[in-house]
Amino acid sequence: MSDQHTQTQISSAEVHEVFADLHTRYGVRGLEEKRADQAFVRTDRDEAVAVLTHLRDRHGYTHLAFLTAVDQIEEGRFELLYMLHNYELRHDLGVIVEIPREGDGCSMDTIHRMWPAAATYQRELREMFGIDFPGSPRLHEDFALEGWHDLPPMRKEFDTREYSERTYYARPGRTKTDTRQHMKDTIYPSEAETW
Amino acid sequence: MVNTDTRSDRPARRGTPIPGTSSARGVPNLATRSQEHINDNPLMPPIVDGKAVFDLDSGKYLKLWQGPQHPGITGNMSLELVVCGDEIVECKTHVGYLHRGFEKLMERRSYIQCFPIVCRIAVPEPDFNEYLFAATVEEIQGIEVPERAQWIRTLNLEMARLASFFMWMGGMAGAFGLGTQGQWTVTMRDYILDRFEELTGGRIYHMYMIPGGVRGDFPEGFTDRLRETIDTCEKTLQDVERTLFNNAVFKKRAKGLGVIHPDIVDQFGIVGPNARAAGFARDVRKDHPYLVYDQLDFEVVTHTDSDAYARAWVRLQEMYQSMDLIRQILDRMPAEGPFFTKLPNVLHWNVKPGHIYKKAECTRGEYGYYLNSDGSDKPRRIYVRGPSYTHAVSLMEHLSIGCNIADTAGLMVSLHTYPPEVER
Amino acid sequence: MATADTQTRRYQEPGAPGNAAVVNPDPRTVTGPAGGTGQGDVQTVDGQLRILTEELKLANADLRSEDRGNFCDHPPEVIKPFRAFWENFLNWARSESLWILGFGTGCGAIELRPLMTSRFDMYQYGIQGRPTPRQSSVFVIGGYASVKTMKRIVRSYEQMQGPKFVLGLGSCTINGGMYWDSYNTVNRLDHYIPVDVYIAGCMPRPEALLAGFVKLKEMIKRGECEGANRYAENFEWYKANQKRIIKNWDMPDYNW
Numbered sequence: 001m002s003d004q005h006t007q008t009q010i011s012s013a014e015v016h017e018v019f020a021d022l023h024t025r026y027g028v029r030g031l032e033e034k035r036a037d038q039a040f041v042r043t044d045r046d047e048a049v050a051v052l053t054h055l056r057d058r059h060g061y062t063h064l065a066f067l068t069a070v071d072q073i074e075e076g077r078f079e080l081l082y083m084l085h086n087y088e089l090r091h092d093l094g095v096i097v098e099i100p101r102e103g104d105g106c107s108m109d110t111i112h113r114m115w116p117a118a119a120t121y122q123r124e125l126r127e128m129f130g131i132d133f134p135g136s137p138r139l140h141e142d143f144a145l146e147g148w149h150d151l152p153p154m155r156k157e158f159d160t161r162e163y164s165e166r167t168y169y170a171r172p173g174r175t176k177t178d179t180r181q182h183m184k185d186t187i188y189p190s191e192a193e194t195w
Numbered sequence: 196m197v198n199t200d201t202r203s204d205r206p207a208r209r210g211t212p213i214p215g216t217s218s219a220r221g222v223p224n225l226a227t228r229s230q231e232h233i234n235d236n237p238l239m240p241p242i243v244d245g246k247a248v249f250d251l252d253s254g255k256y257l258k259l260w261q262g263p264q265h266p267g268i269t270g271n272m273s274l275e276l277v278v279c280g281d282e283i284v285e286c287k288t289h290v291g292y293l294h295r296g297f298e299k300l301m302e303r304r305s306y307i308q309c310f311p312i313v314c315r316i317a318v319p320e321p322d323f324n325e326y327l328f329a330a331t332v333e334e335i336q337g338i339e340v341p342e343r344a345q346w347i348r349t350l351n352l353e354m355a356r357l358a359s360f361f362m363w364m365g366g367m368a369g370a371f372g373l374g375t376q377g378q379w380t381v382t383m384r385d386y387i388l389d390r391f392e393e394l395t396g397g398r399i400y401h402m403y404m405i406p407g408g409v410r411g412d413f414p415e416g417f418t419d420r421l422r423e424t425i426d427t428c429e430k431t432l433q434d435v436e437r438t439l440f441n442n443a444v445f446k447k448r449a450k451g452l453g454v455i456h457p458d459i460v461d462q463f464g465i466v467g468p469n470a471r472a473a474g475f476a477r478d479v480r481k482d483h484p485y486l487v488y489d490q491l492d493f494e495v496v497t498h499t500d501s502d503a504y505a506r507a508w509v510r511l512q513e514m515y516q517s518m519d520l521i522r523q524i525l526d527r528m529p530a531e532g533p534f535f536t537k538l539p540n541v542l543h544w545n546v547k548p549g550h551i552y553k554k555a556e557c558t559r560g561e562y563g564y565y566l567n568s569d570g571s572d573k574p575r576r577i578y579v580r581g582p583s584y585t586h587a588v589s590l591m592e593h594l595s596i597g598c599n600i601a602d603t604a605g606l607m608v609s610l611h612t613y614p615p616e617v618e619r
Numbered sequence: 620m621a622t623a624d625t626q627t628r629r630y631q632e633p634g635a636p637g638n639a640a641v642v643n644p645d646p647r648t649v650t651g652p653a654g655g656t657g658q659g660d661v662q663t664v665d666g667q668l669r670i671l672t673e674e675l676k677l678a679n680a681d682l683r684s685e686d687r688g689n690f691c692d693h694p695p696e697v698i699k700p701f702r703a704f705w706e707n708f709l710n711w712a713r714s715e716s717l718w719i720l721g722f723g724t725g726c727g728a729i730e731l732r733p734l735m736t737s738r739f740d741m742y743q744y745g746i747q748g749r750p751t752p753r754q755s756s757v758f759v760i761g762g763y764a765s766v767k768t769m770k771r772i773v774r775s776y777e778q779m780q781g782p783k784f785v786l787g788l789g790s791c792t793i794n795g796g797m798y799w800d801s802y803n804t805v806n807r808l809d810h811y812i813p814v815d816v817y818i819a820g821c822m823p824r825p826e827a828l829l830a831g832f833v834k835l836k837e838m839i840k841r842g843e844c845e846g847a848n849r850y851a852e853n854f855e856w857y858k859a860n861q862k863r864i865i866k867n868w869d870m871p872d873y874n875w
Contacts, residue, residue, distance in 0.1 A: 034551055034552075037483055038551075038552060040550070062461040063461055063464060063466075064464050065464070065552075065554075065561065065563060065580055066563070066565070066578065066580040066584075068565065068576075068578040070550075070567050070575065070576040071575075071576070081565070081578075083552060083563075083565070083580075087475075087477060087482075090482045090483060092552060094552065115462055115463070115464065116462055116463060116589055116593070117462070117463045117464045117584075117585040117588075117589045117590070119589065120584065120585065120588045120589050121584075138287075142291070143290070143291060143618075144290060144291030144294040144618040144767075144803075145291060145294065145766075145767070145803065146291065146766060146767040146770070146866075146867060147766075147865065147866030147867035148866070149866055150802075153296060153299055153802050153803075154298065154299055156302075158299075158802075160296060160299050160300065160303065160800055160801060160802040161303065161800040163802045164795075164799065164800045164801060164802055164806070165800075167802075167863070167864060168795070168804075168805050168806040168807070168864070169806055169807045169810050169860075170794070170795070170799070170806055170807075171793065171794035171795075171806060171807050174794055174799070179542060180542045180543070183542065263722070263724075263768070263771055264720070264721075264722040264752070264771060264775050265750070266721045266748075266750045270723060270728070271722075271723055271724060271725070271728075271768060291765070291767050292724075292765060292767050292768045292771070293725065293726075293765060293768070294765050294767070294803050295763060295765065295798050295801050295803060295804055296798075296801045296802055296803050296804075299801070299802065300798070300800065300801055303800070311797070312797050315726065315797065318726040318729050319729055362729075362732070365732075377736070378736050378737060381732050381733060381735075381736040382733075382736050382737055382738050384733075385733050385736075385738050397822075398730075398822070398824060399726075399729060399730065399822040400821065400822055615726065
């Protein structure tokens with residue numbers, strides 16, 4: 001129940017209108033309507049800041065809820081996600097931008113002039129994923145980590161367990177059982193056949 | 196950012212640094228950098244790249260660290276202050292002291308293993324993490340939660356809100372040197388934690404809202420005891436209101452402190468009571484009703500002064516509102532019914548591919564979870580959007596300029612920031 | 620109290636053949652990378668981690684040379700106990716006024732608030748909070764220590780004046796707890812600072828904290844809480860462990 005009750009004021013037609021406008025102007029594609037009050041679109045890296053500016057100034061998506069990245073290591077790219085919110089229409093719009101994972105291409109234009117708070121997100125992304133945002137203030141200062149010399153930790157190829165075992169001293173005596181096997185053998189042996 | 200302190204006998208030294216002194220200590224040597232940007236007023240600090248730069252060698256400014264080992268800071272974070280006299284001219288926040296890498300840890304845990312660690316993300320108010328994690332998984336997987344479980348979840352969230360606000364109220368009073376209210380409110384919070392303990396088995400971390408519903412039903416006689424607790428809390432809160440909000444010290448120091456101009460609310464992504472005290476009637480519970488909030492009666496509390504006092508007042512009203520909501524929930528919720536829907540075997544549970552963002556209104560504002568699933572048994576990415584992320588870092592840096600050192604603690608508490616949700 | 624063999628300083632000469640700079644305080648419990656041989660990742664100068672110079676002074680190798688004169692170069696010393704009666708009396712006095720350092724290093728700090736209020740009321744046990752390390756005798760490590768906090772913990776701990784005691788709060792101080800595989804939290808707190816009492820649980824209840832304090836008091840009265848002396852004896856081992864994780868060590872080797 002309830003979660004579908006949303007009294008949204010935006011209709012699907014309006015979302016499509018916004019999308020059509022963005023599509024004609026900037027070639028925005030891939031509209032995914034998740035709920036009545038939430039949708040995602042995809043755009044190119046070169047157009048992204050223009051799209052965000054247009055959304056903020058023309059369509060009322062004034063609130064940057066967050067900016068984050070998803071590591072799609074298999075396809076060799078990061079997906080940057082700008083989650084915008086429109087308080088008038090009560091609508092969330094996620095703008096997804098794909099950038100390459102490696103090399104010089106792993107950078108993105110800064111948006112801290114549009115939202116000063118975005119500088120913090122960009123600092124975190126630089127530290128955790130190694131994404132460069134040229135011009136963003138205090139970009140190369142430590143954010144959450146201090147004196148970090150390894151790979152950016154949120155990248156998929158960084159193995160946190162291996163790093164922990166290599167760096168910190170594990171207390172002897174910690175045993176690890178395979179959860180599935182343990183439940184099958186010890187806790188619910190009678191139900192094991194039904195799995 | 197502009198410093199017009201003319202009381203100092205010494206004008207800011209400019210243009211004639213002793214060679215080597217500034218740069219040797221790691222302070223940029225201003226004379227050699229961007230000469231054209233140095234402004235002409237000798238009483239003003241030079242401006243480089245649009246920002247004032249304070250020459251610590253001039254003897255006019257002092258660098259002062261507030262935190263992490265400091266009683267006047269909310270949790271484990273620190274402020275690097277540059278002060279001129281007792282006025283702050285520059286502030287840099289430093290976070291990361293509580294960074295545990297939750298988002299990374301969740302990527303190598305199965306969904307059910309993520310469930311016990313998500314609540315650790317925001318310590319004083321863990322329930323919103325549990326709810327949002329459960330809700331994102333449910334939505335992406337298409338799990339229907341029984342009606343009674345929804346009511347219990349709403350009740351749980353409102354109790355968490357009340358407990359968190361009680362903790363905050365004590366901190367707010369303490370930041371201005373008023374100890375008594377802190378003694379009362381922390382004890383009231385303890386009474387609510389007692390009810391939590393009955394309901395969930397845990398005082399701080401409850402691990403109660405599992406994907407599919409909640410872990411257990413009410414114990415016997417729980418509703419009556421909860422009503423009693425709420426009555427006690429309301430009585431004490433009235434005492435707090437009388438003694439704190441009419442207190443001369445509190446009024447004198449909180450009024451006009453840390454004014455958030457309505458224009459910067461969207462720029463800085465300010466949400467929750469901080470935005471409501473600036474006159475914006477924004478509340479996720481109203482705008483995007485989740486759980487059973489559309490069946491409850493409440494109004495969004497707003498204020499227009501937008502200073503520390505107004506924010507405290509908004510939170511006080513929301514505490515009364517939260518008590519009212521708890522009573523409404525107890526009156527209206529179905530007496531019987533299942534509280535849990537049967538899940539597939541969670542050890543072999545592959546969540547459907549897709550991505551979704553869910554948000555809820557916690558005490559600080561919009562709290563959100565973004566879940567990206569690639570169809571395996573582990574999440575590809577979970578992002579936690581905590582409202583303190585902007586409040587504690589960029590907004591704090593913005594608001595503390597021109598503030599008195601002694602008021603920094605009060606300003607910081609009035610923004611209601613929890614460091615663990617900043618760095619996660 | 621300190622026994623005869625612990626009163627002798629166990630510093631090993633740097634550069635002596637076969638001598639590891641890392642002194643293992645308790646070879647029975649420490650295995651793996653913590654052992655005397657596992658210094659592969661330790662930052663070393665000429666194959667030796669330079670904590671002490673040949674005159675047994677602090678090297679302060681990570682400070683800039685012009686800053687070194689500003690800091691003390693004397694390593695901590697083992698404090699010998701007074702004669703029997705006086706030491707017992709002092710231990711009683713120490714145990715009855717435990718002042719906690721007000722540094723909430725982790726989520727455990729949230730259960731210290733109820734302790735300070737009327738319901739659990741730690742003041743009745745002679746325990747109260749202090750804002751500065753100089754006045755405190757108990758350091759409650761409130762849970763997991765991230766590397767960034769670890770640096771501040773070391774610094775605050777060393778600034779505390781003796782007698783000083785450490786309480787490890789929560790399972791994550793014992794073996795990493797839930798964050799055992801995290802890249803940013805230490806697994807065993809006792810490899811970085813000496814710990815007197817651990818309180819297990821996540822989150823331990825206020826009653827558990829009080830029980831921990833009572834246990835600490837008993838141990839102090841029996842003269843068993845010699846953490847500061849352990850720290851002084853095995854100073855190089857602790858320092859090597861600390862420097863292994865704290866990469867930007869821009870502070871003196873011992874913070875007086």
